[in-house]
Amino acid sequence: MRTRIQTICTVASVLILIAISFAQDRSKERFVISRSEKWGFLDIHGDIVVQPIYEFVKDFSEGLAAVEVSNRWGYINQSGEIAIEPHFAEAEKFSEGLAPVKVGNQWGYIDKVGNFAIEPRFDLNPYSDESCFFEGIAAVRIGDEYRYINRNGRFLNGNIFEDNRHFSEGLPLYKSKENGDMLVRPAI
16 A cells, blocks of 8 residues: 555656646747737736847747847847847847848848857758758758758759758758759758
8 A cells, every 4th residue: 555655646746747847838938919000929827028129030049039129139038138139130049059140131040149150151041940950961052053051051962953842851852953853862
């Protein structure tokens, strides 16, 4: 009987820890709110956690959200404090610690403190998730050609293509520039 009670207590303790962990993770969620043409964020309980003072906002990713202030983009943390000053022409979500940002007419990638990890030199399609890093690789556009880069900004394996899709297990699906075929080939 004693073993059974110990087992029940152990299972109950584990379930409580899982519930607390789930509640803590859910409390970090933020939801976009708009009031009087300004944008901010609510928490999971519906409480305003970032006042709607921004011209526009994008969803949080990796603890930061892109926000527009006076036609410039920067990033805030989940408390609404400016984490990266707004001085970019455009900004997108973080993925694997890097985010695409636009300076002038070119896109590069910054780290979470706002330093360039990859200097702006791409005509990126930021509205596509493929421009975000996934498995250490991102797709970038230069003119009408796409190429894959690594986290250092180096081009991978010389493939030039017209269209790209997500990676899975290190393999990209892309449309060949030479003949229009859809190919799956290692990018590295």
